[in-house]
Amino acid sequence: MAKLCGRSTYRMERPPVVLSFAAVGGSKESQGPLADRFDYLSQDDLFGADSWEKAETKMQRLALKTAMNKGGLKKGDLNVLFAGDLLNQCTGSSYGLREFMIPFLGVYGACSTMSESLLMASVFVDSGLAKRAGAITSSHFCSAERQYRFPLEYGSVRPPTAQWTATASGAVILGETGPFPRVEVRHVCAGVIEDPGITDANNMGAAMAPAAACVLKRYFQESATAPSDYDHIFTGDLGEVGSKLLYELLQRDHIDISDRHQDCGLILFDQQRQDVHAGGSGCGCSASVLCCHILPEMLAGRYKDVILAATGALLSPTMVQQGDTIPGISHLVHLHFAEKEGD
Amino acid sequence: MEKHMPKPDEYQRMVKEASRGSKSYKTVPLAFLVGGAICAAGEGLRKLYLMAGLSPDWATAMVSVSLIAASALLTGLGVYDNIAKVGGAGTLVPITGFANAVVSPALEFRSEGMILGTGSKLFVIAGPVIAYGLAASWVYGFIFWLINR
Amino acid sequence: MDFLKAFVIGGLICAVGQLLIDYTKLTPARILVSYVVAGVILGGFGLYQPVIEFAGAGATVPLTGFGALLAKGVRKAVTELGLIGIFSGGLTAAAAGVTAAVVFGLIVALVFKPKSK
Structure with a gap:
């Protein structure tokens, strides 16, 4: 069981191990400095789907599938998934992960979702509530734009302080134990x-x-x-x-x-x-x-x-x-x- | 906020200092050039329509229609927003900007269908312009009627 | 010469818009609404017509010109029809522009797809 230090720092008693991880990205990410480290990059930001939201669900599905393949894990090996994204009703996660049939706990932490889901997965694994747990999240520039800002083709002016929503997804699978290093x-x-x-x-x-x-x-x-x-x-x-x-x-x-x-x-x-x-x-x-x-x-x-x-x-x-x-x-x-x- | 954290107005000052503003020495001349170019193109069209024998009022109306068509095409081709990145208000203020504001949601919300997507989202950005333009003209018309009764 | 006048006046009207974007918290939508309403007011006071006569498309193409057009339309309708003209004048004057935007919008939506940025 994790130990509480102070108000909300949890020290892991049996530190959960990162078993596997995967990242999926879109076209702009493929021109970025980390391009050669992605597991999968799509030049087509639609990922072959017919809407940006569907593209995001595909991206998240792909990230988890790749992480499971890399770790040699099957659907039955995971006890729980913690996942979320930026879209209303966490569309990317709930639609993207429905076919896995793994117990699913949706989380929303806006762009902090990765550390929030990792936090929960860690606590679950450490306490023995899960032998293996997944933490997944995604964002898509185009689906975020149309929900939070303007249509893509609208000529709005971005001020210099604006940021660019990444079209990317990451999945991490934690387990009770794993090989060193x-x-x-x-x-x-x-x-x-x-x-x-x-x-x-x-x-x-x-x-x-x-x-x-x-x-x-x-x-x-x-x-x-x-x-x-x-x-x-x-x-x-x-x-x-x-x-x-x-x-x-x-x-x-x-x-x-x-x-x-x-x-x-x-x-x-x-x-x-x-x-x-x-x-x-x-x-x-x-x-x-x-x-x-x-x-x-x-x-x-x-x-x-x-x-x-x-x-x-x-x-x-x-x-x-x-x-x-x-x-x-x-x-x-x-x-x-x-x-x-x-x- | 916890102790040692700045007070809200102090933080606003910090934010202002940390955020670089737009480079107006660049954006304003660009808006002038791009906006001016669109208007000059409109003037060229107006001369053509006048030469074709249209009345001045109709020539002006057809200039708007032509520029709207051009803007719609550029929006569909995915070019207008790239021009807007350079032109800023120079692409926003002319009638082409209005057209872009109608056409871009029409295109974007196609994925929710032609009726509930495109049809209902057409004026999601440009709506206020029509609403308040008409309302202002209504008020003006009423005042004009009162004075000239 | 007419081109230069249209270019300079149209450019200036846009440059003012850019200053509003850079130095005020006004969002683009608010700026556009202000432009149209300003056009109606200027047109109503008869101040915009001289600008149109001087700069042609340089004054009619920016949204202030759209506002002035609404004012002109409503004035004409009230003169011809009396009070009921306030309900038809504005939209009648704006009809060509609005219809064009709607129809071309629908066509573009049918033909094109939004592109990723």
Whole structure:
């Protein structure tokens, strides 16, 4: 059973092991810096479907299927799936994963969904409620645009602070045990909803930075660790503006992470070349960076301890139109690379 | 918010500082050039229609119709939004921008069917322009009638 | 010369729109509504007609021209029909533009597909 430290940091007693993972991406991702690390890239953003929503469900299905194949797992091997996405009713997950016939628990954490679902999968595996559990999420630029913003062909002007929703999906399967060398989940920390009063839906980084700062700060305190205990700290999709704000917010508590911090939104795309303004975003952003970059790098022994704090803007277009603000959230996962028993 | 976190107005200041604004020295001249070019093209069409013998009012109306058709075609081909990336308000303010605002949802919501998708979403962006334009003209008409009774 | 006038005046009207986008919190939809309403008001006061005479399409193509057209239409209808003209003048004047946008919109929706960006 995971042990509670402080308010909401859970230390794993039997750290769940990353058994397998996979990332799927679209055409823009295939031109990005991580292109050769994806398991599957489609030049056709429709993925052969006839609508963007159906494309997203296909993407999520593909991500889980690929992760299961890579790990040599069958449908019956998984006890539970935690999955969600950005669409209303979490369409991508519920429609995408229906054919697997695996017990399904839908989650919504906006772009923080990857760390939220990993958190829950970890707790389930650690406590013995699941022998193997999956964490899956996705986002699709086109389906997100039409739900949150404008039709694709509408000539709207994006301000420089806007971010680009990634067309990507990531799936991670955790298990009770696995062969060494392996990546384990050591700690997870559930975040609080922080609302800094941002109303501009084109500046999500600013809406999410306080949530990321708070969860990091609290985690360091509750786990009695410091940034220097980690080789790398990844945030979800703060982008350029949010990352800058995160440093400033942490500086107030004399915490400096700038030498080991990277933002998934700034890794997935080439900001100069790819016209993504302040960086990438979307559930699929941190999910695919986790599966294309963080986990492979850890397994190659380049990082030992890594923090992933995916960040989400819990934005509702309806509420923003009603004049309300954009709440932010961030959940944290501490991953550890274990080369051998007792490492 | 937890302690050490900035107060809301202080955070707004931090955000403003961290966010770079649009580069107006670039966007405004581009809007001028692109918008001006669309209007100049309209002027060319107007001259053609006048030469063809249309009355000035009809020539003006046909200029609108022609530009709307051109914008609809460019929207369908997926080009208009790329021009808009450069032109900004230069593509928004002319009648072509209005056409783009009608045609793009018509195209986008096709996946929900011609009736409930395309048909009902046609004016999802341009609706307010028609609604408030008509309302303003109605108010103006009433005032005009009162004065000239 | 007429081309230059149309270019400069049309360009200026658009440049003002860009300044509103860059320096105010106004969304594009609000800017368009303001433009149309401004056109109705300017047209109503008779201030827009001189601009049209000077710049031609440079004044009629931007949405302010659409507003001025609505004002002109309603004025004509009220003069000819009396009070009931306020119900027909605006839409009559806007008929060609609105119908064109609707019909071409439907055709495009039937023929094309939205492209991924």
